[in-house]
Amino acid sequence: MTVLRVGSLLFRLHPGALLITLLAIAIMVKLGFWQIDRGQEKQMIIDRHAQAEELIQPNTEQLLALVDSPDTQITITATLDPQRYFLIDNQILHGRAGYHVIAFAQAPEFSPLVLPVNLGWVPAGVSRSELPDVALPEGHVVLNGHVRVPSERPFMLQDQIFDTTDAWPKRIQFPELDKLNSALDVNLAPIILLLDEENPLGFPREWPVVVMTPHRHYAYAVQWFGLAIAALVVFFVASRVRAQAKSYEE
Structure with a gap:
């Protein structure tokens, strides 16, 4: 077990818990950037659709x-x-x-x-x-x-x-x-x-340019990044609590 001291605070970092936390954070950060990429792709589709006038x-x-x-x-x-x-x-x-x-x-x-x-x-x-x-x-x-x-x-x-x-x-x-x-x-x-939706032929139809708007993807990205930060905070808080508990027992 690794002991980390930050000022007057003592943290006991369990290698297994640390590894799982870092893995979870990496996945959530990756998902956040993926949502940003998807949002940019959707914005490109919207822009391209708006420019397709000819x-x-x-x-x-x-x-x-x-x-x-x-x-x-x-x-x-x-x-x-x-x-x-x-x-x-x-x-x-x-x-x-x-x-x-x-x-x-x-x-x-x-x-x-x-x-x-x-x-x-x-x-x-x-x-x-x-x-x-x-x-x-x-x-x-x-x-x-x-x-x-x-x-x-x-x-x-x-x-x-x-x-x-x-x-x-x-x-x-x-x-x-x-x-x-x-x-x-x-x-x-x-x-x-x-x-075309205005063409009199065919049947009822609605063609949304994108199913999910870019802003929705960006909002999901913020959520993933927030969860990653929360996971890191929870891990250190839990490590500090365990360290204090052990010091009291001693």
Whole structure:
């Protein structure tokens, strides 16, 4: 056991307790800096979204390049595949469970690419075995909105297994574009278009720029740093109390 004297104060530092305390402090400080990094990332997304004012009509080359320019606003005149579409499961809107509808747009300007389009939210049926019957618009339609680059696959207990039958629509948990591409046997663009909330086509939709604001992340960072300081204070207070108790016993 290490004895530390600071002025008239005596601290008996137990190596095991000291190690655990320092480890806990290191973890909390790391989490604090992680929250700061996340807050800065969210602020960059918000700034980028605010600056994406120019509306472009992309050709094939531009559509492929948009993977490096998320939040770009685009507009296209295209046709949607009326039969084949995917339903992203576990989507909540105003407290109700449902699905996001992913349709596929084709246009001469970016042929042979096919562009996935999120048309919005539809409610789930009473039974999980019954998928909603969605009527997609026919003919040429104008689609506009922001580009979204799908994030890395979130944590799932097992890999998605896509329905290989000819039955449509197909329910999925997450839009893994490589698997969507294989299921459709087409050349998908590496992005998803989030249909603008003001577009009269599609279904109800709300596209928050970020789920958690930068200030919330910064507040969590302050909490983690505060806990780290509190852990250090508690450790020294507890060490001092034990030292005093032992001196009284002697």
